[in-house]
Amino acid sequence: MSTRPFSADYWSAVEVIGPDQARAMQESRLAEQLAYLAANSEFYRAKFAEHSVNIDRVTTLDHLADLPFTEKQELRDSLAEHPPLGSHVAAPMSEIVQIQASSGTTGSPSYVGLTESDITIWSELGARALYANGFRPGDRMLHGFGMSKGFVGGLPVVQIARHMGIVDIPIGAEAGAERLLRVQADQRPEALIGTPNFLAYLAEQAPDIVGVPAAELGVRSISVGGEPGGGLPAIRDKLQSLWGGTSREMLGGTDLGCIYWGECEAGEGMHFHSPDLIIAEIIDPADGQVLAPAAGVEGEVVYTALGRRASPLLRFRTRDHVVVTATDCACGRTGYKVRCVGRTDDMLIVRGINVFPSAVKQLVEEMAPLTTGHIRIRPDFEGHSTQRPLPVVAEVADAVDPARHPEVKAAIEDRIRSALNIKADVELIGEGTLKRPDHVKVAPVERDAGAAAQ
Known part of the structure; x- marks a missing residue:
């Protein structure tokens, strides 16, 4: 895989291929990935047997809809029952060189293994998205995501930057506003990455901490993710006004990669850049039916990894809800565009x-x-x-x-x-103040602070 941009406009030639070429590529690589899962993943061998899946009959993308989903709870159970990486691990431990962790929102993190080739895939996925966001080889980047606890916003972002020829300054959000702003003032990196709300907060502290507005600190390009809303006009305008640079949104996650959607200069949603490395489906969360991408279509994103070795997933339900904003773009990229609008659960x-x-x-x-x-x-x-x-x-x-x-x-x-x-x-x-659940589930989140259930 190239470590240089394909052109001045796109990181990879894959980003501008036509739908027929993309489909043929995905069908070929899907067949390879299914064969790999059947041969190497105890988890998927059992799943195929349970659902009477004959992988030889999966010859087109249309057949993918007949395969079972992979749910997050299944992965949690797999990790708990078969440590350290679950029965879904599909590469020998001797090939695994890195393990990433989720934020552990169920009390214990989910763990994802990576081989050297998996790291290359993650880095290539991220490079396409960050290039669309405006990051360029030769830039220096201030790292405003958390660098601790094995989160994918840490080391994998460093690896993406290196893959792109970008110099990462890995300070991390844990360092706090004063440290980050001092480094920005001293080093003047052109690129800035982090969550939109934290970067806005950071900019608001600049006059008090370094004595000048954030807009005078040299930021040209901002990439925001980790929470929905970074592409909304109000948030984008606020960030751009505060920092004096362009702000664009990206999206990813621990289970499939680090970053794999990225917004271009059109500012109308995040492109799907990588049909060669991931299959992305949009489904109706109510019945699981696949929805064809078209402007205005809204649903849950489901992913299938292609070419992955250590922790590959098939039809993984993210519970991320997106709305398709367009299926073409003035930038020339052919991947459809989305905005993430929320989740099906109560995540905060x-x-x-x-x-x-x-x-x-x-x-x-x-x-x-x-x-x-x-x-x-x-x-x-x-x-x-x-x-x-x-x-x-x-x-x-x-x-x-x-x-x-x-x-x-x-x-x-x-x-x-x-x-x-x-x-x-x-x-x-x-004790006894809060309403106990009966036949009706008691919501753990109460929006009306004055309405404590008695």
């Missing part, structure tokens, strides 16, 4: 970290007998993303001396911070 995003309410609940439950395990998350923000601590209400057990309540509050907050890498603001309430 705290300073760029994905957080499921069930993960918070599990952590509090594990603190029994100090707590009852019953919680509510009561967001004090619109939407599902915040830069502030997450408001959590937790029941303290009656047997706990009130004098110990501050200690319990601090212990819960420390536990959430350690396990999930986020800050929480915990309010303790008495």
Whole structure:
């Protein structure tokens, strides 16, 4: 794979091939990937047997819809039952050179193994997206995603930058606004990457920390991801006004790659750049039926890896909801464009970290007998993303001396911070205060802070 742009306009020639050529390429590589799974993945051999899948009959992309989905819970179970990388690992451990971790929103992270060739694929996927975002070989990039805990926003982004010939300055969001802004002021990197809300916050601190507006710090191109909304006009305009550079959106994830959708200069949605390396389907989440990409179509994205060795996935349900914004573009790229509009679950995003309410609940439950395990998350923000601590209400057990309540509050907050890498603001309430679930599921997220269920 090339480590140079194919042209001044695109990183890879694949980005501008026609639909017939893309389809033929995908069908050939799908057959190869299915054969590889059948030969090397215990998980998929069992799945094929359970669903009576004959891979020899999968000869076109239309047949892909007949294959079963891979659900996130299946991967969690696989990892728990067959450590360290689950029964879905399909390469010998001797070939695995890197392991990435998810944010652990169920209490324990998901782990994804990578061979050298897998790292190359991840880097190529990301290069196509970041090139569309405006990043160029020779740039220097300030790294505003988290660099800790094995998240894909850390080392894999460094590897993408190297693949592109970009110099990454891996400071990381954990370093805080003062450190990041001092480095930006000293080094003047042209490129900046991170979550949109954090980068906006960073820019707002610039006058107080370095004495000048962020727009005077030399940023030319901004790439934002890790939370939905980076492509919305209001957020884009705010970032561009604050930093004085162009801001474009990208999208990816731990299970399939790091970054594999990227917005071009048209600013009308993120292109699908890599039909040679991933098959992306859009399905109706209600019935699982495949929807043909067309402007205005909305659904859940399902991915199948192509050419992957260590942790390849087939028809993986992301629960990410997208809307197709266009199927052509003035930039010449032929991949359709989308915006991510949310998820099918209750996921919240705290300073760029994905957080499921069930993960918070599990952590509090594990603190029994100090707590009852019953919680509510009561967001004090619109939407599902915040830069502030997450408001959590937790029941303290009656047997706990009130004098110990501050200690319990601090212990819960420390536990959430350690396990999930986020800050929480915990309010303790008495045992039995919160409504218990009966035949109706009790939502763990209460948007009306004044409506505590009694």
